[in-house]
Amino acid sequence: MNRRHVLAAMGSTLCLFSIGVSSAANPRNSGKPNIILVMADDQGWGDTGYNGHPFVQTPALDAMAKAGFVFDRFYAGAPVCSPTRASVMTGRSPIRTKVTNHGRYMRPHEQTIGEALRAAGYVTGIFGKVHLGSGQPDSPCNPSGMGFDEWVIGLNYFDNDPYLSRKGKVEHRKGKGSVILMDEAIAFLEKHKDGDRPLFAVIWFPSPHGPHQEVPAGPSLYGGKPYAGYFREITLLDQQVGRLRSAINNMRIAHNTILWYCSDNGGLVKETSGGREWKGSIYEGGLRVPGIIEWPARKLKGRTAVPVSTCDMYPTLLAMAGVKSDTTHPLDGIDVSGIIAGSAAKRSKPIGFWHNFQGGQGTWSDRTQKAIMEKQHAGAPLPHDPPRMRKDVDEFPQFPEHTANGHAAWNDWPWKLHRINGKRFELYNLTDDPMEKTDLSKDPQHTQRLERMKKELDAWMRSVVRSLNGKDYKQRIAEGAEGDTATRAP
DSSP states (O other), X not given: OOHHHHHOOXXXXXXXXXXXXXXXXXXHHHOOOEEEEXXXXXXXXXXXXXXXXXXXXXXXXXXXXXXXXXXXXXXXXXXSHHHHHHHHHHSSOGGXXXXXXXXXXXXXXXXXXXXXXXXXXXXXXXXXXXXXXXOSTTOTTSGGGGTOSEEEEESSOOOBXXXXXXXXXXXXXXXXXXXXXXXXXXXXXXXXXXXXXXXXXXXXXXXXXXXXXXXXXXXXXXXXXXXXXHHHHHHHHHHHHHHHHHHHHHTTOSTTEEEEXXXXXXXXXXXXXXXXXXXXXXXXXXXXXXXXXXXXXXXXXXXXXXXXXXXXXXXXXXXXXXXXXXXOSOOSOOOOHHHHHTSOOSOSSOEEEEEOSSOOOOOOXXXXXXXXXXXXXXXXXXXXXXXXXSTTTSOOOOOOXXXXXXXXXXXXXXXXXXXXXXXEEEXXXXXXXXXOOSOOTTOGGGHHHHHHHHHXXXXXXXXXXXHHTTGGGHHHHHHHHHTTOOOXXX
């Protein structure tokens, strides 16, 4: 039983991707694809060449978009970083996982995509900014507890000369952080490419998050342009995406590798965010992000305007890999492989969003990891123990089920309903009004639609609160009690 089972211990699948689960894990023998997930930190939908940015250079992403399949309305699970990362890991609204805002730890009771794929025979690695828990070796909230065999991570964003935790041992690295994490990811792929297990790698950039100290290789760019440092970091990460695509081609594993690129929330520039507002907002500019997927073996190609969310990645990737999920937790994401294959023209259910249920918590990656490294070198007790080791793990505060604070939204394409602090409602038609300027909630001809969507959104929010209160974990908590853990049942 893995650590998370000890601790706490979907939609239809298209035939196109039903390739079965085999005990022989070598992708060349079993047919299982390698899977690589790449995510930027704060890149907006319009901050790419292929989406028409007037000057930012993203030749690798442009080439990937041309060769692969583009999601024109790809949504982050939340308008800030940690919650979206939890949605990728679990296929669930991040509030269900207790990642209610940035800096919150994901409960180890969750079933992650790392666990599911490792159980199906994958070798797993995660590299870069995780921002879902601890980097200390014995924490149940570190990447080992999330299902990853190998990891080199920052706790939050980092820039040049970062302090990174390699499976709990902190190292002070010299160089550009985004380049270093790609070095580690490529080394992981090279190490395991000829093994008898398919590969699952998560590569989460710290760029283009501020303070924008990294610069791309080559001549200086964007001098005199607004937000020049931000756009330079986008070009830097684009260069690293190019390195990755070249590396997997040179390793001869690209053909049967699913490569999925996105951002964790809307960008830092309103004018190119792809909608109203920007990072931190539930309006389109805070949620709409770049999204591209490649899988040469399946000849994925084209572009869709059907909404897809980071919550969809978990069930979709398991379906593509022919892996059945054993989670009993309710998923908010759906298998969108039919949309990718062109056999489905719409979603089977709406997408829910909810932000500012609670406030965020600061996480200073370099400061924290430097303190840990110094203690490790001195052979002294590690700092931040136990609070940061088990933050958000043992307690299950019970929120009233009617809780509705913050800003929620219900995307039932093309209609989007907003619920602000539980009281005020706004309704928009995103096809006619992509910038969400004309509120139709008071229009009599939309009364029936408004009431239906209000009921659906409210029912979803009640479900999310029940999950947050611990209802989904009873089986895992019982298993954990049998293993004599300290986890407290709700």
